[in-house]
Amino acid sequence: MPHYSPPLTILIVEDEALVRMHGIDILEEAGFDVLEAADADEALVILGNGQVHVLFSDIDMPGSMDGLDLARIVCRRWPEVQLLLTSGHHRLQEADIPGSGKFVRKPWTADSLIGHVREAGRL
Numbered sequence: 001m002p003h004y005s006p007p008l009t010i011l012i013v014e015d016e017a018l019v020r021m022h023g024i025d026i027l028e029e030a031g032f033d034v035l036e037a038a039d040a041d042e043a044l045v046i047l048g049n050g051q052v053h054v055l056f057s058d059i060d061m062p063g064s065m066d067g068l069d070l071a072r073i074v075c076r077r078w079p080e081v082q083l084l085l086t087s088g089h090h091r092l093q094e095a096d097i098p099g100s101g102k103f104v105r106k107p108w109t110a111d112s113l114i115g116h117v118r119e120a121g122r123l
Helices: 017-029 040-049 067-077 110-122
Strands: 009-013 033-037 054-058 082-087 102-105
Touching: 009 017, 009 040, 017 033, 017 110, 033 040, 040 054, 040 067, 054 067, 054 110, 067 082, 082 110, 102 110
Parallel strands: 009 033, 009 054, 054 082, 082 102
Antiparallel strands: none
16 A cells, blocks of 8 residues: 655745745645745744744845744754755855755746755655
């Protein structure tokens, strides 16, 4: 009998609504469950309320913290959550990202985003 595994849950944290909606559409069409937040504070509430497998966050966001600060908190509180950070303005090395996090340069393509999320979900 084949083993069923539920889809990965991805939390997209992006303050630009159109970019966030585009990412949601791509990932939902690829079969992922997707949650969304407009900033890091909202993301922390969502992370505290349920099962998130992968955090996909922009680095530059308004509010009390940026995406890198959010990633540090997530790595401490929820080490099982895989981290993907993105930016069109910054170039991070993987050593700059907490845990085993990865960097996805903007603008990302649908194939690139799906590939990075699938890879993170296997870790």
